[in-house]
Amino acid sequence: MEAPYPAHWEADVVLADGGTAHVRPIKPADADRLRAFYSRLSDESIYFRFFGPRPRLSDKEVSWFTTVDYVDRVALIATIGTEMVAVIRYDKTGPGEGEVAFLVEDAHQGRGVASVLLEHLAATARERGIERFVADVLPANMKMMGVLRQAGYTAESSFADGVVRMTLDLTPTETSTGVTTAREHRAEARSIARLLAPGSVAVIGASREPGGVGHTVLRNLLAADFSGPVYPVHREVRAMAGVRAYPSVGAIDDQVDLAVVAVPASGVIEVVKECAEKGVHGLVVVSSGFGETGAEGRERQDELARIARAYGLRVVGPNCLGIANTDPAVKLNATLAATLPGRGRVGFFSQSGALGTALLQRVAQRGMGISSFVSAGNRADVSGNDLLQYWEEDASTEVILLYLESLGNPRKFTRLARRLARSKPIVVVKSGGTPAGHSAEALGLPDSAISSLFSQAGLIRVDDLIQLFDVGQLLAYQPLPAGPRVGLVTNSDALGLLAADACVAAGLEPLPPVNLGASAGAAAFGTALADRLDSPSVDAVVVIYMPPIPGEDSAVAAELLRVSQGSAKPVLATFQGHLGMHPDLLVGSVPSRGSIPSYAAPEEAVRALEYVVRYARWRARPSLPPPELPDIDPHRARTLIHHALHQATTATAPTDDAASVSTAPASAASASASSASDAAASASASSASSASARSFFAEPGPPVEADAADVAELLACYGLSVWPAEVVRSPDEAVVAAERLGWPVVLKVAGAEAARRAGTVRLGLAGPDSVRHAHAEFVAQFGEDVELAVQRMAPQPAVPTVVSVTENPAFGPVVSFGLGEVTARLLLDQGFRLAPLAGEDAAGLVRSVRGAPLLFGEYGYPPVAVDALEDLLVRVGRLANDLPEVARLELDQVLVGREGVIILGARATIRTPPGPRPDGGPRRLA
Numbered sequence: 053m054e055a056p057y058p059a060h061w062e063a064d065v066v067l068a069d070g071g072t073a074h075v076r077p078i079k080p081a082d083a084d085r086l087r088a089f090y091s092r093l094s095d096e097s098i099y100f101r102f103f104g105p106r107p108r109l110s111d112k113e114v115s116w117f118t119t120v121d122y123v124d125r126v127a128l129i130a131t132i133g134t135e136m137v138a139v140i141r142y143d144k145t146g147p148g149e150g151e152v153a154f155l156v157e158d159a160h161q162g163r164g165v166a167s168v169l170l171e172h173l174a175a176t177a178r179e180r181g182i183e184r185f186v187a188d189v190l191p192a193n194m195k196m197m198g199v200l201r202q203a204g205y206t207a208e209s210s211f212a213d214g215v216v217r218m219t220l221d222l223t224p225t226e227t228s229t230g231v232t233t234a235r236e237h238r239a240e241a242r243s244i245a246r247l248l249a250p251g252s253v254a255v256i257g258a259s260r261e262p263g264g265v266g267h268t269v270l271r272n273l274l275a276a277d278f279s280g281p282v283y284p285v286h287r288e289v290r291a292m293a294g295v296r297a298y299p300s301v302g303a304i305d306d307q308v309d310l311a312v313v314a315v316p317a318s319g320v321i322e323v324v325k326e327c328a329e330k331g332v333h334g335l336v337v338v339s340s341g342f343g344e345t346g347a348e349g350r351e352r353q354d355e356l357a358r359i360a361r362a363y364g365l366r367v368v369g370p371n372c373l374g375i376a377n378t379d380p381a382v383k384l385n386a387t388l389a390a391t392l393p394g395r396g397r398v399g400f401f402s403q404s405g406a407l408g409t410a411l412l413q414r415v416a417q418r419g420m421g422i423s424s425f426v427s428a429g430n431r432a433d434v435s436g437n438d439l440l441q442y443w444e445e446d447a448s449t450e451v452i453l454l455y456l457e458s459l460g461n462p463r464k465f466t467r468l469a470r471r472l473a474r475s476k477p478i479v480v481v482k483s484g485g486t487p488a489g490h491s492a493e494a495l496g497l498p499d500s501a502i503s504s505l506f507s508q509a510g511l512i513r514v515d516d517l518i519q520l521f522d523v524g525q526l527l528a529y530q531p532l533p534a535g536p537r538v539g540l541v542t543n544s545d546a547l548g549l550l551a552a553d554a555c556v557a558a559g560l561e562p563l564p565p566v567n568l569g570a571s572a573g574a575a576a577f578g579t580a581l582a583d584r585l586d587s588p589s590v591d592a593v594v595v596i597y598m599p600p601i602p603g604e605d606s607a608v609a610a611e612l613l614r615v616s617q618g619s620a621k622p623v624l625a626t627f628q629g630h631l632g633m634h635p636d637l638l639v640g641s642v643p644s645r646g647s648i649p650s651y652a653a654p655e656e657a658v659r660a661l662e663y664v665v666r667y668a669r670w671r672a673r674p675s676l677p678p679p680e681l682p683d684i685d686p687h688r689a690r691t692l693i694h695h696a697l698h699q700a701t702t703a704t705a706p707t708d709d710a711a712s713v714s715t716a717p718a719s720a721a722s723a724s725a726s727s728a729s730d731a732a733a734s735a736s737a738s739s740a741s742s743a744s745a746r747s748f749f750a751e752p753g754p755p756v757e758a759d760a761a762d763v764a765e766l767l768a769c770y771g772l773s774v775w776p777a778e779v780v781r782s783p784d785e786a787v788v789a790a791e792r793l794g795w796p797v798v799l800k801v802a803g804a805e806a807a808r809r810a811g812t813v814r815l816g817l818a819g820p821d822s823v824r825h826a827h828a829e830f831v832a833q834f835g836e837d838v839e840l841a842v843q844r845m846a847p848q849p850a851v852p853t854v855v856s857v858t859e860n861p862a863f864g865p866v867v868s869f870g871l872g873e874v875t876a877r878l879l880l881d882q883g884f885r886l887a888p889l890a891g892e893d894a895a896g897l898v899r900s901v902r903g904a905p906l907l908f909g910e911y912g913y914p915p916v917a918v919d920a921l922e923d924l925l926v927r928v929g930r931l932a933n934d935l936p937e938v939a940r941l942e943l944d945q946v947l948v949g950r951e952g953v954i955i956l957g958a959r960a961t962i963r964t965p966p967g968p969r970p971d972g973g974p975r976r977l978a
């Protein structure tokens with residue numbers, strides 16, 4: 053039976069201490085659960101809630117509390133396992149107002165349960181038209197007042213009759229959003245910290261025979277000298293690898309923080325339940341046989357995640373390599389990899405379990421160290437997003453390396469990455485992916501769009517694993533360059549020229565190489581390096597040391613280290629073709645800051661430097677929020693959209709997933725469209741308290757086809773205007789329209805596909821005869837039923853461009869930009885950015901396409917008003933961010949001239965959103 057409330061009202065959440073709970077609306081079937089919850093409450097908690105003693109709830113009260121209508125009366129509960137641990141509710145008391153109250157079981161107070169429930173209840177209330185909460189609180193109930201005040205909403209309080217009345221305005225504010233984000237960050241970081249720094253580990257499924265999965269993990273834990281006790285779990289044997297074994301997790305006398313599960317897939321669910329009863333904090337499931345095997349395995353994997361989260365456990369895996377932490381105070385190697393790199397400053401995440409072993413071996417072979425490692429496998433629970441939250445807090449991690457095959461919550465990933473990349477570089481290999489659902493196209497975007505969105509977030513996306521480590525070692529041990537100017541010091545003229553050519557190809561600016569000659573020794577290299585580092589014309593130095601006969605290797609290395617120490621400019625080398633951290637180029641016995649990374653060839657060193665220069669340039673730009681747009685009217689825009697959707701709902705039955713409305717070209721009956729818009733606007737005064745003003749998340753249903761929406765009015769709400777056009781059906785109508793619009797005019801084939809085809813536009817028609825002639829040509833070419841439009845000729849010269857927005861199910865609103873020429877369309881020369889756009893995002897989007905030079909006065913084109921184009925992109929991005937009902941908006945074409953921009957055509961597709969955006973609404977595990 054379908055739930056009587058939206059599915060997105062249910063969520064798994066992370067609590068302040070890193071544990072998990074499940075949030076969902078209360079149901080009549082929760083009556084016994086409510087009674088049991090109430091019986092565990094202290095007298096003080098009951099007194100604060102009901103303002104007096106109440107030893108038990110009557111049957112009538114239980115029925116009242118558990119039976120709600122999910123509109124005017126809503127209650128949410130938090131459960132851990134099968135038990136209710138908290139409840140929060142609102143009851144509508146007047147227009148736009150609801151009274152709120154909550155109760156948290158004493159044993160779970162202080163875990164952040166109440167704040168999470170308040171976030172979720174506020175979101176559901178806004179969907180149901182509730183704009184503010186009121187709460188009557190006893191003055192001694194400091195905990196409840198603290199939760200309400202710390203939510204970040206605008207709050208007021210008054211005192212009367214011995215009670216504090218608090219009023220919360222539920223309109224999201226910058227403060228409330230910041231509070232939610234900060235709490236989410238702390239909770240998720242702590243949940244991963246509990247996994248990576250356990251006090252004890254149990255290995256479930258370890259066998260006595262070497263080579264088994266469980267036995268391998270056990271041996272690796274012991275070999276790493278894990279700082280806490282290790283408990284093998286085997287139902288039959290008494291000892292394993294010289295360590296006492298236990299028949300079950302429950303039989304272990306002491307606390308177990310982490311359990312590594314290596315039993316067959318069919319037995320994993322039972323083990324999870326045993327771990328939950330024991331109070332284990334986290335699981336690493338290395339067992340296979342889950343989502344990677346098909347539908348049945350996927351169901352088993354979903355059940356694993358559901359049960360684990362319900363009981364407060366985080367899960368790494370299944371089908372994963374394991375986790376590791378090289379902290380000397382922990383020394384955790386709960387992986388299948390016998391070779392684990394030493395201590396370092398790199399956090400490493402690999403989605404692939406099978407590839408993880410090879411990756412760790414490569415890191416170790418290069419002499420790089422890691423701070424921690426997680427192989428997430430199928431990502432039933434813990435994902436790369438969780439690790440980003442943890443590494444942001446981890447002082448021992450300065451660089452992050454990611455190998456990704458898919459993106460679980462791309463919108464959240466890019467939000468977290470953009471914040472974290474400001475302080476810690478993130479290098480990612482995102483494979484094209486062959487498994488279903490792993491490719492970029494499966495996300496509804498081309499792979500080039502993924503690269504664009506990563507670039508916007510400051511991520512360094514590389515092409516392969518070699519580049520991942522090449523870039524990672526440079527970032528880990530050398531400072532960021534201040535610019536693209538490269539000094540080259542070499543003892544080989546040929547290699548110096550190769551390096552210089554590689555710099556030019558990479559967009560760097562090489563100085564002429566300093567060739568010291570084949571016999572150059574330590575002193576010559578030291579002097580040349582010092583000269584380059586001291587030069588104000590150098591931002592980074594590449595040293596090439598490839599002597600024909602090795603001799604002074606250690607002396608040269610020592611001199612390079614001595615000269616480069618303390619320099620604010622990065623130094624990297626091709627040192628005898630060594631790949632990785634050469635032992636003679638290390639600062640200290642293990643790699644640390646100031647160590648000089650070495651590359652097998654100069655071209656590889658330059659390629660790594662290219663990525664780092666690009667990242668340093670991004671990081672040097674100030675991080676600015678989207679600009680304020682005082683001349684926009686989002687409220688009127690929402691009214692227009694809701695009016696169109698309402699009209700579509702009440703007109704005819706839906707026949708498609710969306711409704712397409714267009715002003716390209718606009719109908720000649722523009723007066724009627726304006727009247728509809730005015731009618732919609734006049735209804736807005738009462739809409740705040742009516743169903744039409746509520747978010748469509750409140751009543752998700754099948755998409756509807758709207759039969760009326762004025763895109764020009766919608767764009768006008770955001771300070772954008774569409775160039776007038778009229779649809780015509782005869783030569784005489786075309787001439788009349790041209791007279792009305794003003795000569796000269798354009799006659800073109802109407803419709804979304806016309807702009808993508810050649811020969812569908814006739815420009816510069818200056819009189820009736822030329823209009824009639826053009827009309828006859830189109831009829832001869834396309835037939836009598838061709839739909840044509842007349843539009844006044846736009847000022848020339850101008851560069852045609854195309855701007856569009858798509859509400860992507862994974863990323864949310866994505867803005868794309870490209871030139872409008874046919875060649876640019878065929879080459880898919882587009883850039884992409886996530887909305888909303890800051891000014892720097894709009895500028896980067898314009899410059900990201902290969903045809904961008906045409907906008908800046910190159911190749912014989914006059915320079916155009918790029919600033920006006922960037923302003924348009926910011927406004928379109930804001931519109932898309934404000935209105936999730938806009939499934940697609942296409943401005944085709946946008947002419948960019950010397951004085952500004954002209955929108956020749958605008959089309960929109962609108963629909964009822966099925967729920968919040970991927971990273972919208974209150975906190976949830978994803």
